[in-house]
Amino acid sequence: MTDLVSFRPEIIRDVQSGDAPVVAKTLSPAERIYRLGFVRKAVILAVLAVAWEIYGRWLGNPLLFPTFGQTVEAFVSNVASGVIPQRMLVSLQTLVIGYGIGIGLAALLTTLAIGSRIGADLLETLTSMFNPLPAIALLPLALIWFGLGTGSIIFVLVHSVLWAIALNTHAGFRSVSNTLRMVGQNYGLRGLKLVRLILIPAAFPAILTGLKVGWAFAWRTLIAAELVFGVSSGSGGLGWFIYENRNQLETANVFAGLFTVILVGLFVENVIFANIERRTIRRWGMQH
Amino acid sequence: MLAPSDAASASPLLSVAGVTLQYKTPDAVVTATRRVSFEVYPADRFVLLGPSGCGKSTLLKAIGGYLTPVEGQISLKGRKVSGPGPDRMMVFQEFDQLLPWKTVRENVVFALTASGRAGQTEAEDRARAYIDKVGLTKFIDSYPHTLSGGMKQRVAIARGMAMEPDVLLMDEPFAALDALTRRKMQDELLRLWDDTRFTVLFVTHSIEEAIRVGTRILLLSPHPGEVKAELNSVPPEEMGTGKQAALETRINDMLFASH
Numbered sequence: 001m002t003d004l005v006s007f008r009p010e011i012i013r014d015v016q017s018g019d020a021p022v023v024a025k026t027l028s029p030a031e032r033i034y035r036l037g038f039v040r041k042a043v044i045l046a047v048l049a050v051a052w053e054i055y056g057r058w059l060g061n062p063l064l065f066p067t068f069g070q071t072v073e074a075f076v077s078n079v080a081s082g083v084i085p086q087r088m089l090v091s092l093q094t095l096v097i098g099y100g101i102g103i104g105l106a107a108l109l110t111t112l113a114i115g116s117r118i119g120a121d122l123l124e125t126l127t128s129m130f131n132p133l134p135a136i137a138l139l140p141l142a143l144i145w146f147g148l149g150t151g152s153i154i155f156v157l158v159h160s161v162l163w164a165i166a167l168n169t170h171a172g173f174r175s176v177s178n179t180l181r182m183v184g185q186n187y188g189l190r191g192l193k194l195v196r197l198i199l200i201p202a203a204f205p206a207i208l209t210g211l212k213v214g215w216a217f218a219w220r221t222l223i224a225a226e227l228v229f230g231v232s233s234g235s236g237g238l239g240w241f242i243y244e245n246r247n248q249l250e251t252a253n254v255f256a257g258l259f260t261v262i263l264v265g266l267f268v269e270n271v272i273f274a275n276i277e278r279r280t281i282r283r284w285g286m287q288h
Numbered sequence: 289m290l291a292p293s294d295a296a297s298a299s300p301l302l303s304v305a306g307v308t309l310q311y312k313t314p315d316a317v318v319t320a321t322r323r324v325s326f327e328v329y330p331a332d333r334f335v336l337l338g339p340s341g342c343g344k345s346t347l348l349k350a351i352g353g354y355l356t357p358v359e360g361q362i363s364l365k366g367r368k369v370s371g372p373g374p375d376r377m378m379v380f381q382e383f384d385q386l387l388p389w390k391t392v393r394e395n396v397v398f399a400l401t402a403s404g405r406a407g408q409t410e411a412e413d414r415a416r417a418y419i420d421k422v423g424l425t426k427f428i429d430s431y432p433h434t435l436s437g438g439m440k441q442r443v444a445i446a447r448g449m450a451m452e453p454d455v456l457l458m459d460e461p462f463a464a465l466d467a468l469t470r471r472k473m474q475d476e477l478l479r480l481w482d483d484t485r486f487t488v489l490f491v492t493h494s495i496e497e498a499i500r501v502g503t504r505i506l507l508l509s510p511h512p513g514e515v516k517a518e519l520n521s522v523p524p525e526e527m528g529t530g531k532q533a534a535l536e537t538r539i540n541d542m543l544f545a546s547h
Contacts, residue, residue, distance in 0.1 A: 179382045182354060185372040187403040197402060201389045284389045285433025 038270070066252040074252035075259050083241070084260055091237030092264075094150055095222050098157025102214060105158065106165035113166075114173050114195065127167050135160035135221040139228060153225045160217040165210040172206025173199050205281045212273055216265075223261055299366075300327035301487055302351065302455055306360035309346050320346040321513035323360065326506050328455065331485045335502030335521070337492055339543060343513030344491045348459050351489065352378050364454055374403035377448040381460040383440045386432040386447075392419060393428045396447045405451055418450040419443070421480060438469040445477070449486060456488045462497070474500050478524065495539050499532055507542055517542055 033039055049068050056067030066074070078084040109126070112119035135156040142152035176199055184198035200207065226239025236244070238257055245253035281287040304327070309320045320343030328334045336344040349355050351362055353372040362369040364376065379385070386395050396415035400406040406414060419428050422442040432440055441461055448456050462470040474497060481488065492498050498505050499521050507516040519539070522532045 177382070177384050179380050179385050180387070182352075182372070182378065182380070183385055183387070185354070186352070186374065186376075186378050187399055188372070188374050189402060197398075198387070201387070204389070280389070284431055286388055 041270070063249060063251050066255050070252045071255040071259055074250075075256035078253065078256055084238075084256065087236065087238050087241045087257075088260060088264065091222060091226065091239070094153050094237060095157065095218055098154045098222070099161055099215065099218050101154065102158045102161025102218070103165060103211075105162050106169060106210075106214075109162075109166045110169045110173065111192075111195065113170050114199070120170070123166060123170055127163050130159065131163040131167065133159075135217070136224055139225060153222065156221055156225050157218050160221040161214040164213040164217055165207075168210025168213065169203065169207050172203030172210070175206065176202040205286050208273070208277065208281065212269070215268060215273075219261075219265055219268075301330050301332075302328040302362075302364050302489070304347075304351065304360070304362050307347070307350065307357045307362060308359035309343060309350050309355060310358050311346065311355070319512040321508070324508070324513060324515050325360075326515065326518060328487060328489060330487055333481060333488050333490065333501060333503045335490045335492060335498040335505045336508060337495065337498040337502075337505050337539070338508030338513060338516075339510050340493060341513075342508040342510040344493075344508055345459055347508075347513065348378075348457050348489065348491050351455075352376055352457055374399075374405055374451055375454045377451045377453040377456055379441070379444045379448045379456065379458040379461045381463050383437050383464065385444050386440055388432050391429050391431055392424060392435070392443050395432070395443060396450050399447050399451055403451065414450045415446075418446040421449070421483065422446045422476070436469075438465055438473060441465065441473060442476070445480070449480065449484065452486075454487065456486055458488060458490045460491050460493070463492070470497075477501060495536055495543075498539070499535055500527065505539070507539065509543070 027035070053068040056062075056065055056070070059065050062070055075084070109119075109123050113123040114120070138156050138159055139152070142155045146152040146155055180198060180202050181194070184194045189197055222237070223239040223242075226237040227243050228239075238261055242254050242257035242261075245251075245257060277287070305325050306323045307325070308322050310317050311320060312318075324343075324347060326334075336347060338344050346355065350357055351369065353369050353376065356370075369376075386392075387398065390398055393412075393415050396419060397408075397411045400411035400414060401408060405411075416425075416428070419425060422445060424439060424442055424446070427435060427439065432443070435443070444461070445458075448458075462473050465473060477488075478501070480486075490498075490501050492501070502521045505519045505521055507519065508514065509516045519535070522529075522535055526532065
C-alpha cells in the first residue's frame with residue numbers, strides 16, 4: 001500500500017481558464033423563440049384553426065359546421081355591431097359579483113377553519129357535502145328561491161366558486177411549514193395578523209390554484225345557467241346569445257358565441273392568472 | 289475574551305430553573321428534559337450539547353416561548369417567559385425560515401417593522417448594516433430561493449442580529465450545511481460576536497462545533513435530557529492545541545461513559 005502511494009507522483013496543475021471554451025453560450029434566436037411558452041401555444045392554436053377550416057370546407061354545410069373563416073367573420077361583425085361586447089359585459093358583471101361573494105365566503109369559512117377545530121370540521125363536512133354537487137343541479141331550486149334572473153345565476157355561481165377556493169386555501173394553510181409559523185410568532189405576530197402577513201402569502205400557491213379552479217367552474221356554470229334563464233332582464237349574457245342564435249339557426253353566430261367564451265377563458269387563464277403567477281409565486285421561487 | 293469574573297459579578301440574563309419539558313405524541317407523553325437548570329450571562333456564547341434525543345432543541349423552543357414547561361421556570365432579565373417574542377430571536381436549522389415572498393432586505397426590514405422593534409427608516413438602515421456585516425450586500429435585493437444554503441443561514445443570522453434581541457437562539461443553524469461552509473460560518477459567527485458581543489444560545493450535537501463556537505458548554509444526557517456537566521470551552525487562540533483535543537476527549541468520555 002505504502003509502495004503504491006510513493007510510486008505515484010502527486011499532480012498539481014495551474015488552472016488557466018484563458019483557453020477554456022465559453023462557459024455560458026447564448027442560445028440561437030430560433031431556440032430562444034421556441035422557449036417562449038406563448039409562441040408554442042400560438043403554433044398549436046394555428047394548427048387547430050387550419051384543421052377546423054379544412055374540415056369545414058370539406059363538409060360544406062355552414063348550417064351544421066361553419067368554417068373557421070365564417071366563424072371569424074360572424075365574430076367580427078358581431079363585435080363591430082356591439083352585440084358580443086355588450087353580452088360579454090353582462091356575463092362578466094354577473095361573474096365578478098358571484099366570484100367576489102364566493103371569495104368572501106371562502107375567506108370567512110377558512111378563517112373559521114384555521115381558528116378552531118370545530119371550524120375545520122365544519123369546512124370539511126360542508127365541502128365534502130357540496131363540492132361534488134354540480135352547480136347546475138341547484139338551478140331548479142335557485143329558480144324557486146330567487147326567481148328567473150341574475151339572483152339565481154349568482155347563487156349557483158357562488159356555489160361553484162366557494163368550495164373549490166375554500167378547499168384549496170384550507171389545504172394551503174395546513175401545508176405552511178411549521179418553521180414559517182414559528183418565525184411569524186417570533187416577530188410577535190398573533191391571530192389575524194399572523195394569517196394576513198405570514199399564512200396567506202405562504203399559502204399563496206394553493207390559494208391561487210383555488211382561484212383558478214374556482215374561476216373555471218364559475219365561467220362554465222355561468223354560461224350554462226344563462227343558456228337556461230339568462231333573458232329575464234331583457235339583456236342576456238353570452239349564454240343567451242348562443243341560445244338565441246341556435247333558435248334562429250345562425251350557426252356561425254353560435255360558433256362566434258362559443259369562440260368568445262373560449263377567448264375570455266384563454267385571456268383570463270393565460271394573461272391575468274399567468275401574470276399574477278409570474279409576479280408572485282414564480283418570482284418567489286415557490287413554483288417553477 | 290472569556291470573562292468569567294465579569295460574568296460572576298453580573299446578574300444572569302437568562303435563567304432556566306428546574307425545567308421539565310414534556311410533549312405529547314398520539315400515543316404517549318414524552319419527557320424531553322428533566323429538571324434542567326443553567327444560567328446564561330450577557331455576552332455568553334452558551335452551547336447546549338448532547339446526542340440526539342436529549343431534548344436540547346425542545347429546551348431551546350421552550351426558551352423561545354413555543355412550549356410551556358410542566359415544572360420549573362424560564363426567565364429572561366427576571367421576567368418569566370410566557371410566549372414567543374422578538375426579545376428572543378430564533379435562528380432555525382431549516383433553510384425555509386426566510387419568507388420566500390420577500391427579498392433579503394425585505395426579510396430583515398419586515399422582521400423589524402412587524403415586531404415593532406424599529407420604524408421603517410431605521411429598519412432600512414439597520415437591515416443594510418447587518419446584511420453588510422454578513423457580507424451579502426451584493427444579494428440585498430435577491431429573493432431567498434436564488435441563494436445557497438449558507439447564504440440563507442447568513443440572512444437568518446443577520447435578521448436575528450438586526451432585531452438586537454436580548455439573546456439569539458440558534459437551533460443547529462449550520463447542521464444542514466456542507467462541512468466546508470459550516471466551518472466558514474462558525475468563523476463568521478465568532479467574528480460577528482467579536483464585533484457586537486451579543487448573547488447567543490447555540491444548540492449542536494457536534495462536540496467540535498461546541499468547542500469552537502462556545503464559551504460555556506452545557507452537556508445533556510439523553511432520554512430524558514438531564515444536565516451532565518457545565519464546562520468552560522477553550523479560548524480561540526488555543527484552538528488546535530492539545531487543550532482542545534483534551535477537552536474533546538473529556539466531553540466524549542462524559543457523554544458516552546454511562547453507556
